[in-house]
Amino acid sequence: MDHFIYKDGVLHAEGVAVTEIAASVGTPFYAYSQATLERHFRVFDEALAGMDHLICYAVKANSNIAVLKILGDLGAGMDVVSLGEYLRAKAAGVPGDRIVFSGIGKTRDEMRTVLQGGIRQFNVESEPELAVLNAVAMESGVVVPITLRVNPDVDAKTHAKIATGKSDNKFGIPIAQSRRVYAVAGAMDGIDVIGVDVHIGSQLTDLEPFRAAFLKVRELTEQLREDGHNIRRLDLGGGLGIPYAHSNEAPPLPMDYGQVIRETVGDMGCEIEIEPGRLVAGNAGIMVTSVIYNKAGEGRDFLIVDAAMNDLIRPAMYDAHHDIIPVIEPAVGVELNAVDIVGPVCETGDTFAKHRNMPPVADGGLVAFRSAGAYGAVMSSEYNTRPMIPEVLVSGDQFAVIRPRPSYDEMINRDKLPEWL
Ligand code: LLP
Numbered sequence: 001m002d003h004f005i006y007k008d009g010v011l012h013a014e015g016v017a018v019t020e021i022a023a024s025v026g027t028p029f030y031a032y033s034q035a036t037l038e039r040h041f042r043v044f045d046e047a048l049a050g051m052d053h054l055i056c057y058a059v060k061a062n063s064n065i066a067v068l069k070i071l072g073d074l075g076a077g078m079d080v081v082s083l084g085e086y087l088r089a090k091a092a093g094v095p096g097d098r099i100v101f102s103g104i105g106k107t108r109d110e111m112r113t114v115l116q117g118g119i120r121q122f123n124v125e126s127e128p129e130l131a132v133l134n135a136v137a138m139e140s141g142v143v144v145p146i147t148l149r150v151n152p153d154v155d156a157k158t159h160a161k162i163a164t165g166k167s168d169n170k171f172g173i174p175i176a177q178s179r180r181v182y183a184v185a186g187a188m189d190g191i192d193v194i195g196v197d198v199h200i201g202s203q204l205t206d207l208e209p210f211r212a213a214f215l216k217v218r219e220l221t222e223q224l225r226e227d228g229h230n231i232r233r234l235d236l237g238g239g240l241g242i243p244y245a246h247s248n249e250a251p252p253l254p255m256d257y258g259q260v261i262r263e264t265v266g267d268m269g270c271e272i273e274i275e276p277g278r279l280v281a282g283n284a285g286i287m288v289t290s291v292i293y294n295k296a297g298e299g300r301d302f303l304i305v306d307a308a309m310n311d312l313i314r315p316a317m318y319d320a321h322h323d324i325i326p327v328i329e330p331a332v333g334v335e336l337n338a339v340d341i342v343g344p345v346c347e348t349g350d351t352f353a354k355h356r357n358m359p360p361v362a363d364g365g366l367v368a369f370r371s372a373g374a375y376g377a378v379m380s381s382e383y384n385t386r387p388m389i390p391e392v393l394v395s396g397d398q399f400a401v402i403r404p405r406p407s408y409d410e411m412i413n414r415d416k417l418p419e420w421l
Helices: 018-025 034-047 065-073 083-091 108-117 127-140 175-186 208-226 254-265 278-284 314-318 408-412
Strands: 004-007 010-013 029-033 053-058 077-080 099-101 121-124 144-151 191-197 233-235 271-274 285-296 301-305 324-326 337-342 351-358 366-369 391-395 398-403
Touching: 010 018, 010 029, 018 029, 018 285, 018 366, 018 391, 018 398, 029 034, 029 278, 034 053, 034 065, 034 254, 034 278, 034 391, 053 278, 065 077, 065 083, 065 391, 065 398, 077 083, 083 099, 083 108, 108 127, 121 127, 121 191, 121 233, 127 144, 127 175, 127 191, 144 175, 144 208, 144 233, 175 191, 175 208, 191 208, 208 254, 254 271, 278 285, 314 351, 324 351
Parallel strands: 029 391, 053 077, 053 271, 077 099, 099 121, 121 144, 144 191, 191 233, 233 271, 301 337
Antiparallel strands: 004 010, 029 285, 285 301, 285 366, 324 366, 337 351, 391 398
């Protein structure tokens, strides 16, 4: 459930008409619903009730510090994969002991800064990283709590570009080698081995791959305890999918996902961490864009909108489906027309949807892309020298710009001419 619904014939974000935001900030823009973000966090919290747990929101999904502050204020931890994300979490007021550092390519500089600022744990992804982290920790005079991210060789049954748990993916330490690497870690003076980490992919719409992965984590945990490690925390990653086509998709509910956790590892005496990103932020955001032109082609009609692939890259990158709805509610029984919805960028990949049944939307009319709160704004760029689009937060009947649209001067003046030109 989210808070983007028609009221009096106009799409609203909570209590605010999307037309009002558009009139104030111009199009295109992202709009997020605070109530939806809060609700999604609570749903996870309830799903893990009764187990000692921390929900570490995956900052990569939507890293605006207003979003991070909303979640941090509810008690969320943060899962970060770069120093930049770490500094954002800190800027949002999240203490270091609630921030988990994941990612396969952490640099020495990142490690050093994060160790100084405070961290809950590192999720270590390789033997070379382990050696470097140990060295940096010893230089810094600290002992760093770690898990090893293991690769369980489980098929997440999701899009190939976001599956991470098969042995041919770049992520984690092959589970078959992990006991040996744990032994190496256990002997290091700068390292405190506290747990096991796994993350098998994103947008999972089936619970069975989670179950298979968590059972492997269970088996490994038992072996590691036999080997003398004090395993007390399990980080089970993120990945639970959301409905993108709202009319006909029903991915598993967080409650059922929580039940899988309870059944597989709930009795191990470990603190449970999860790292959801998409499910928290995805359906808490829309992207709103104006139709520039209705263009009739040869046997096909185009809706050319003012947002483009640089603003929302998911359709171009993953062939992702986003529901696209007019901001003015169409009359009941209005005739639909199959159109291609495209942006102004100069490549054919800048296509949001093909043959999408849409009610008529006149030039200048507004349409909203649903489920755009996760992996939307964070993946945007200035390709074609298009200013990054603003982000707006709505709460009840108020809204605020939480990242403004840069001016053309700001964008262009970042470039510097060398003195010889
Ligand atoms: N933890 C780790 C270590 C991750 O790599 C990810 C996502 C998550 C947690 C959060 O997963 P989620 O709950 O959001 O599924 N840009 C792609 C998604 C990339 C996901 C990368 N890792 C997309 O737009 O579909």
